[in-house]
Amino acid sequence: MERAGRRSLWAGLGIAVAIAVVAGLVWFKPWALWVDETVNEALPTAGTPATTPAASPTTDTSPSAAEIPTAPTGPVTLAQGTFISHEHSTTGTVKVVRLADGSHTLRLEGLDTSNGPDLRVWLSDAPVKEGKAGWGVFDDGRYVNLAKLKGNKGDQNYPLPAELDWSTYPSISIWCDRFDVSFGAAALART
Numbered sequence: 001m002e003r004a005g006r007r008s009l010w011a012g013l014g015i016a017v018a019i020a021v022v023a024g025l026v027w028f029k030p031w032a033l034w035v036d037e038t039v040n041e042a043l044p045t046a047g048t049p050a051t052t053p054a055a056s057p058t059t060d061t062s063p064s065a066a067e068i069p070t071a072p073t074g075p076v077t078l079a080q081g082t083f084i085s086h087e088h089s090t091t092g093t094v095k096v097v098r099l100a101d102g103s104h105t106l107r108l109e110g111l112d113t114s115n116g117p118d119l120r121v122w123l124s125d126a127p128v129k130e131g132k133a134g135w136g137v138f139d140d141g142r143y144v145n146l147a148k149l150k151g152n153k154g155d156q157n158y159p160l161p162a163e164l165d166w167s168t169y170p171s172i173s174i175w176c177d178r179f180d181v182s183f184g185a186a187a188l189a190r191t
Contacts (some may be wrong), residue, residue, distance in 0.1 A: 035115055037149035043075055043097065044159075045107055060086045072189060075099050081172070081186035084128065088114035088186020096160070096170050104160040106172065111155050118178040119149035121158050123169035128187040135181050138173040149174060 079096040092111035098104050106121065124143040128134060146158045160166050173185040 037151035086182040
């Protein structure tokens with residue numbers, strides 16, 4: 001009888017350990033550290049810029065007499081920065097780009113960081129700090145969760161909401177929302 005009780009106890013402990021291991025694997029997703037997701041998006045092109053007819057095409061003989069562009073013909077970089085590493089090695093650059101139609105996008109170029117669970121792209125008002133001092137500061141103040149990180153490597157675009165004043169958020173973080181830690185961050189400097 002005592003032997004049957006021990007077997008039941010060991011069986012119960014074995015089941016509890018198995019459940020704990022499975023739950024831990026689901027929560028931490030350790031395999032993500034060895035699986036890269038590469039995304040290579042081109043810089044978005046907005047609609048054709050608005051044009052205005054020339055005042056008098058018959059008297060103006062310049063090559064662009066028929067139409068005069070009223071907006072820049074291509075994207076303009078307004079701010080940029082270089083990633084520094086926090087919890088995981090992170091390299092690449094980030095840019096805020098105004099497109100020809102006046103919309104803005106956040107562009108990550110040459111991003112290379114570790115993959116992980118629940119990675120996000122955040123704009124933050126927190127300063128970028130080197131080392132462990134900078135790992136957890138980005139959720140201390142104001143921040144905007146732009147989107148889930150599309151991939152841990154490559155070139156990616158994240159549209160900025162029209163109503164967002166991005167200039168009040170001088171930092172960007174690749175943020176692990178599951179563990180409240182920055183994988184890497186960059187300070188945005190106006191160009």
